[in-house]
Amino acid sequence: MDSLLSTGWLAEHLGDPDLRLVDASAHPLDPARDAAAEFAGGHIPGARFLDLATLIDADHPAPGMAPDAAAFAARLGGLGIARRDRIVLYDDASHHTACRAWWLLRRFGAEHVAILDGGLAKWRAEGRLIEQGRSGVTPVAFALGQPLTGVRDLEQMRANLDSRAEQVVDARSPARFSGVEADPRTGVAPGHIPGSTNLRYDALLNPDRTWKSPAELRAAFETAGVDLARPIVTTCGSGVTAAILLFGLHLLGLDDAALYDGSWSEWGADATTPKATA
Template sequence: MSESDPKTLVSTDWLERHLKDPDLRILDGSLYLPDAQRDARAEYDNAHIPGARFFDIDDISDNRSDMPHMAPSPEKFISRLRAMGVGDGHQVVVYDGAGLFSAARVWWLFRLMGKTDVAVLDGGMPKWQAENRPTEDLAPMIRDRHMTVQRQAPLVRDVTQVAAASKLGDHEIIDARSPGRFRGDEPEPRKGLRAGHIPGSRNVHYRSLLNDDGTMKDAEALRGIFTRAGVDLDKPAITTCGSGVTAAVLSLALEHLGHRDHALYDGSWAEWGMYGDLKVATGDA
């Protein structure tokens, strides 16, 4: 990525130049699947980008839901972010320890709450550290900042809306999971879920959008990947995955491309795969 856009993606160069900006807030949004055997909070405590706060995706979620890390209420989002010293007028940059994985989910949550001055650090902590940029293990100084949000309902879809879109074919439903999980060849990591995908959906594995260093591919390459997967970029899109995390990588890529008409299916396969009355497709189509 040659140019930084503080509403989608910023480079490590851009972030280091802006580290001392008074209205910059950096968030570590790391989240790992159990098989990664990594402790996101412990890694943050050991080393983080100077001034970064830890954004706990599992905590800043709707804990009343049976689904994993569903979007929180606006009230909870405001409460947690104010406690972290993040509020109105701040430029937010989110990174994670995988490169570009869960940080996109945090970006999407901010967008859902009507906050647009938020970007993901391209390449994340691995690229930052590989370039020998500064880190620290100090807790940041927190000053309370007022925050107002306005939830953007068009950016999220529930199971009823996705079922309608699947039946009508009026949206492109794009699945970020691996090809094996999409086809139904690989078992689901969560117990009790059926294998396969939402009928009519297209498969764009989130990793296919990334370079070897964890940065996002350029716009031309992204457009080609979506098109080859059968995605009509002139249609509105719904992104989905296993639990609503890597779907946000697709949403970030679409936004970076200039495709503004996209929403995320928050329940994703953790919800769809659980209900026997919802149809499941297998194979490549």
């Protein structure tokens, strides 16, 4: 199974016994939208609702940090999803949250994970079947696999300020990156991690939210000043759109890139970290 699947492919394989379709929609910066209610109102047939917004470490001071392995396994197993299933993710979110779910699944060892190109919007636009309500599932055990090593924390990012061993690529808008626009979270300073590069996440997507071609993806990174031959760590506001950049790198065959999970919500809220504006 490829990492990026077309709506046509999914329509042909919806009935496959080992396929698990997951709605990973979340709207962390849009409280007017209720992802669970929207899922109940209409979703791709057979999909399970991940409730990505609550799949976090609620005890961590930074918002949206990844949960521990046990909590993650309990959530996936409760949805009837096993590690060796073929898992297809989609969303209907402005921040392409399926990429965050893709990163989490890979982080905890899922073996076959893909994203639906264009998500629910493309599926609907093509007039394909929509299902309402929520169906019951039989829980299974989600056996954790080899954990992903490409995760960076605050101290590793602090050490990288001196070593510059990894290029830091920030997925936020230029206005938030430069500090012209205030951060939407209370107590978080404006600006960016010194030495980082800005590549807004939607530069990797077409207007219909499908993914650009590999050549276009490569050009987007290189135009932003990213050397694809050197190590990369992605960041953003809270680790969501950073995963979009990571998936884009994955489509280019670059799977050694890392993600700073705390991202600017953690860095910008810490009084001891340096901030750059420009």
